[in-house]
Amino acid sequence: MHLEEMKKQIENLVITKGFYNKPEDIPKKLLFAFIELGEASDAWKKGLPQEKIAEELIDVIFYVLDASRLACPDMNLDVVFRNKLEKNLGRTFQYGEGHRGKQV
Numbered sequence: 001m002h003l004e005e006m007k008k009q010i011e012n013l014v015i016t017k018g019f020y021n022k023p024e025d026i027p028k029k030l031l032f033a034f035i036e037l038g039e040a041s042d043a044w045k046k047g048l049p050q051e052k053i054a055e056e057l058i059d060v061i062f063y064v065l066d067a068s069r070l071a072c073p074d075m076n077l078d079v080v081f082r083n084k085l086e087k088n089l090g091r092t093f094q095y096g097e098g099h100r101g102k103q104v
């Protein structure tokens with residue numbers, strides 16, 4: 001399944017279940033994504049089964065994709081993903097991790 005298809009399925013879930021569905025709800029959705037990241041981290045730290053960790057990470061993806069369909073509805077996320085991957089692949093080795101190897 002591709003990101004655009006996932007977005008449509010998440011939109012259907014949101015409408016079916018009566019979840020927040022307005023542009024002004026975007027900050028809440030992004031906050032919920034952060035909360036789910038915390039749940040994933042907590043599950044990993046507690047040594048919970050991989051299934052639980054994966055479920056929490058999928059919750060993150062749900063909220064991110066849900067926010068994206070409201071925040072940038074004209075963007076095709078499959079295209080954005082491919083372009084961003086290409087961009088990152090074109091960067092230098094360990095870009096953004098310049099702190100590595102430095103004495104602290």
Ligand SMILES: [Mg+2]
Nearest residue numbers: 036039056059
């Ligand atoms: Mg969760």
